[in-house]
Amino acid sequence: MRRYFAFLWDCARLSFVGDWRYHGWMTVLTLITLVGVYAYCHQLVYGLVTTGMTDQVSWGAYIANFTYLVGLAAAAAMLVIPVYVYRNMHLHDVVIFGELLAIAVIIMCLLFVMVDLGRPDRFLHLLQRFNFPMSMLTWDVIALNGYLLLNLHICGYLVYMAYCGREPSKVFYVPFVFVAIVWAVSIHTVTAFLYVGLGGRPFWNSAIIAPRFLASAFAAGPALIILTLQIVRRCTSHRVRDDALLTLRRIVQVAMLINMFLLGCELFTEFYTDSAHTASARYLYFGLSGRGALVPWIWTAIVFDSLAMIILLLPASRGLTLLNLACVLAIVGIWIEKGMGLIVPAFVPTPLGEIVEYMPTWHEIMVCLGIWAFGLLLYTIMVRITIPVLSGQVRARGRHDQNELKAAHATRT
Amino acid sequence: MSAADNTPNNPTHGAPAGAAPEPSRRGFLRMGVNAVAGAAALAAALSPLRDLDPDDAPSLEEFFQKHYKEMSAEEKQAALARIAEQVRRRFKLPADRAVNVQDPPPMDGVEFVYALNVSRCIGCRKCVHACAKENNTSRSPEIQYIRVLQMQKGSIDVETSEHHYDPIKIPDHQAYYLPVQCHQCAKPPCVKVCPTEATWQEPDGITVIDYDWCIGCRYCEAACPYWARRFNFGKPQIPADELNLDMAYLSNRPRSKGVMEKCTFCLHRTRRGRMPACVEVCPTGSRKFGNVLDPDSEVAYILRHKRVFVFKEEVGTLPRFFYYFDERGSRYHEPIEVFEPGEST
Numbered sequence: 001m002r003r004y005f006a007f008l009w010d011c012a013r014l015s016f017v018g019d020w021r022y023h024g025w026m027t028v029l030t031l032i033t034l035v036g037v038y039a040y041c042h043q044l045v046y047g048l049v050t051t052g053m054t055d056q057v058s059w060g061a062y063i064a065n066f067t068y069l070v071g072l073a074a075a076a077a078m079l080v081i082p083v084y085v086y087r088n089m090h091l092h093d094v095v096i097f098g099e100l101l102a103i104a105v106i107i108m109c110l111l112f113v114m115v116d117l118g119r120p121d122r123f124l125h126l127l128q129r130f131n132f133p134m135s136m137l138t139w140d141v142i143a144l145n146g147y148l149l150l151n152l153h154i155c156g157y158l159v160y161m162a163y164c165g166r167e168p169s170k171v172f173y174v175p176f177v178f179v180a181i182v183w184a185v186s187i188h189t190v191t192a193f194l195y196v197g198l199g200g201r202p203f204w205n206s207a208i209i210a211p212r213f214l215a216s217a218f219a220a221g222p223a224l225i226i227l228t229l230q231i232v233r234r235c236t237s238h239r240v241r242d243d244a245l246l247t248l249r250r251i252v253q254v255a256m257l258i259n260m261f262l263l264g265c266e267l268f269t270e271f272y273t274d275s276a277h278t279a280s281a282r283y284l285y286f287g288l289s290g291r292g293a294l295v296p297w298i299w300t301a302i303v304f305d306s307l308a309m310i311i312l313l314l315p316a317s318r319g320l321t322l323l324n325l326a327c328v329l330a331i332v333g334i335w336i337e338k339g340m341g342l343i344v345p346a347f348v349p350t351p352l353g354e355i356v357e358y359m360p361t362w363h364e365i366m367v368c369l370g371i372w373a374f375g376l377l378l379y380t381i382m383v384r385i386t387i388p389v390l391s392g393q394v395r396a397r398g399r400h401d402q403n404e405l406k407a408a409h410a411t412r413t
Numbered sequence: 414m415s416a417a418d419n420t421p422n423n424p425t426h427g428a429p430a431g432a433a434p435e436p437s438r439r440g441f442l443r444m445g446v447n448a449v450a451g452a453a454a455l456a457a458a459l460s461p462l463r464d465l466d467p468d469d470a471p472s473l474e475e476f477f478q479k480h481y482k483e484m485s486a487e488e489k490q491a492a493l494a495r496i497a498e499q500v501r502r503r504f505k506l507p508a509d510r511a512v513n514v515q516d517p518p519p520m521d522g523v524e525f526v527y528a529l530n531v532s533r534c535i536g537c538r539k540c541v542h543a544c545a546k547e548n549n550t551s552r553s554p555e556i557q558y559i560r561v562l563q564m565q566k567g568s569i570d571v572e573t574s575e576h577h578y579d580p581i582k583i584p585d586h587q588a589y590y591l592p593v594q595c596h597q598c599a600k601p602p603c604v605k606v607c608p609t610e611a612t613w614q615e616p617d618g619i620t621v622i623d624y625d626w627c628i629g630c631r632y633c634e635a636a637c638p639y640w641a642r643r644f645n646f647g648k649p650q651i652p653a654d655e656l657n658l659d660m661a662y663l664s665n666r667p668r669s670k671g672v673m674e675k676c677t678f679c680l681h682r683t684r685r686g687r688m689p690a691c692v693e694v695c696p697t698g699s700r701k702f703g704n705v706l707d708p709d710s711e712v713a714y715i716l717r718h719k720r721v722f723v724f725k726e727e728v729g730t731l732p733r734f735f736y737y738f739d740e741r742g743s744r745y746h747e748p749i750e751v752f753e754p755g756e757s758t
Contacts, residue, residue: 118629
C-alpha cells in the first residue's frame with residue numbers, strides 16, 4: 001500500500017517535470033481550461049441561456065462533442081484487437097497510448113454531459129432512481145463508466161507493475177483487455193441507440209446510425225493515434241516504428257471506406273425516395289426555406305472525408321506527410337459529420353415543422369475548448385508519466401524492494 | 414529538466430528519476446510565485462460564481478428531499494410548506510397574499526382525455542395566454558405550453574404550417590388551425606427515456622414532472638414527437654402580481670432554472686372538478702375535457718359520435734388528446750379583431 005502511494009507521489013512529481021516546451025504546452029492548456037471554467041461558472045449562474053440552445057434545438061455543441069468523443073475512444077480497441085487477437089506485434093509497444101487516450105477521452109465525454117445538465121447539483125439523483133433498463137441514457141452511463149474503469153485498470157496495472165519492476169501477470173489484465181474490446185463496441189452502439197430510439201425524430205430513427213457510428217469511430221480514432229504517436233516519438237525517448245503507423249493506416253483506410261459506403265446508403269435512402277421524412281436531411285445538405293447554416297459545414301465534411309479516403313487508397317500515403325494529411329482530414333471531417341452534422345439537423349425542423357437554427361455562442365465554445373484543453377492536459381500528463389515508467393527509468397525505491405523481499409521470506413518460512 | 418536527462422545519474426534504483434532537484438532558495442521562490450499565479454488564475458476563473466443568487470442554490474432540505482414517490486405524507490407536507498415559503502421569498506409577496514401549495518391526488522375511476530374541435534378553432538391564441546398565466550410559466554424568456562399551428566388548406570403536413578401568424582383579423586378562411594399541447598400519451602416516450610424517473614404517468618393519465626428531481630438533461634424534450642416539453646434555459650421571470658397563488662406540487666408551482674416543464678391538464682384544477690384554463694377561456698367552445706371512463710361525459714360522447722382523429726398516429730404513443738370535426742361542416746365565423754392590443758403574439 002505504501003508503495004502504491006509512493007507511486008502516486010512519483011507520478012504527481014513527474015507530471016511537473018519537463019523541458020521548456022513541456023511547461024509552455026501545459027501552461028497554455030491550463031489557461032484554456034481555466035477560460036472554460038470561467039465560461040462554465042457563468043453558465044451556472046445564468047443558466048443555459050448562455051448557450052445557443054433553445055426549446056427547438058435543445059441539444060447543441062456539448063452533445064455533438066460528446067458524440068464525437070465517444071467515437072474517439074474506439075482508438076483503444078482498434079489498437080488492442082490487432083495485438084491481442086491477431087498477434088500483430090507491430091503495435092504491441094504502442095497499445096498503451098490508445099488505452100490512455102480512451103481514458104482521457106471518456107473523461108471528456110463525461111464532462112460534456114455534465115456541462116449540458118440544467119441542474120448538475122442533482123447529479124446524484126441518477127444513482128438514487130436509476131431508470132434502468134428503460135432509459136438508454138442509463139445504459140450509456142454504465143457503458144461509459146465501465147469502459148473508463150476497464151481502461152484505468154489495464155493502464156494502471158501495467159504501469160504500476162513496470163514501476164515495481166515486476167512482470168505483469170496475464171491473469172490480471174488479459175481478460176480485461178478482451179472485455180474492453182467488446183465494451184468498446186458497446187459504447188458506440190449504446191450511444192447511437194440514445195438517438196436511434198427516438199421515434200419522433202426521423203433523422204435519427206434509422207438502423208444505419210449505429211454501424212456508421214462504429215465505422216467513422218474506427219477511422220477517426222486510429223487517425224488521431226497515428227498523429228499522437230508521431231508527436232510521442234518526436235518529443236520523448238520512446239521509439240515508435242513506422243510499421244506501427246502503417247498498420248494503423250490500413251485500419252483507417254478500411255474503416256473510412258466502410259464509412260463512405262454507409263454514407264452513400266444513407267443518402268440514397270433519404271433522397272431517392274423523397275418522402276416526407278427527409279426534411280432534416282434536406283436541411284442538412286441543401287437548406288430548408290432559405291435557411292441552411294449547416295450546409296457549408298456538411299459539404300466541407302464530405303469533401304474532407306472523400307479526400308482522406310482517396311489519399312489513403314493511394315500507395316503514396318505510405319509516406320508520412322500524405323498519411324498525416326489524410327489523418328487530419330479524416331479527424332476534422334468526422335468531427336463535423338458525427339458532431340454537429342448528426343445532432344443538430346434532427347431538431348430542424350421541430351416535430352411541429354418549425355425551423356429554428358442553432359449557432360453556438362462564445363460561452364458555449366469557450367466551455368467546449370476548455371474541456372478539450374483539459375482532456376489534452378490529462379493525456380499529456382498520462383503519457384508523460386507512462387513513458388519513463390515503462391522504459392524503466394523511474395522505479396520504486398530500493399528499500400521497498402528489500403521490504404518486499406523480507407515479507408516474501410516471512411511468508412515462506 | 415526531463416526524466417531522460419536525469420536518469421544517467423541514477424542508473425540504479427535510487428531516488429526516482431525525474432524528480433525535482435533539491436529545492437534551492439531560488440527554486441523555492443519560483444515555485445511559490447507559480448503557485449500564487451495559479452491560485453490567482455483559478456480564483457479569476459471562478460469569479461462569476463459571486464453573482465450566484467443564493468436563492469438559486471438548493472437549500473439543504475431541497476438537496477436531501479426524496480423523490481416524489483418516496484416521500485411519506487409528513488415529508489410531503491414539509492416539502493409543500495418549504496415550497497410555499499420559497500415562493501413567498503422569491504417573489505417578495507406581502508403577508509396578505511396567501512400562497513397555497515397543495516398536492517391533490519388523482520381521483521379514482523378517472524382518466525382524463527381532451528378533445529379539440531378543428532372545425533371551430535379560430536386560432537385566437539386565447540388559450541395560449543390563459544395557460545401561461547394559470548401555470549406560472551416564465552414570461553421572459555417566454556414559455557408557452559400550447560402552440561397553435563395555422564395549417565394550409567389541403568395539407569396536414571406540419572412542415573407547411575405557419576407558427577408565427579400575426580394577422581389583424583382571425584380566422585383566415587384560407588387556413589385552419591391546429592393547436593398542439595402535451596398529448597398525455599398512454600405510451601409516453603418522454604417517460605421512457607428519463608434517466609432519473611423524474612417524469613411519470615399518473616393513474617388518471619396525466620404525465621407529470623417532479624421539478625425537484627429533474628436533472629435537466631433534456632432527453633425527454635428530444636424524445637417528444639409533439640414538441641410539448643419546455644426547458645427553463647434561464648431563471649423564469651414572472652411579475653409577482655401576475656402569480657397564480659393556487660399551486661400544486663406536480664403542476665404550476667414556480668420552477669427553478671434548469672428543469673423541464675409541460676402541460677399537466679391543469680391538474681391543480683381538474684383534480685378538484687374544475688376545467689383546465691384553456692378550456693375555460695376558449696371563446697368558441699372548441700376545447701372539451703373530461704373523464705373518458707364516465708360514459709355520460711362530454712368527451713365520451715365525442716369519442717363515440719364525432720369524427721375523431723389523433724395527430725401523428727404513426728409514432729404510436731397513443732395520445733389522450735383527440736381532434737375532431739363537426740358532421741355538418743364548419744361553423745362559419747366572420748373574421749373578428751384580434752383581441753386587446755398587446756395580447757396578440
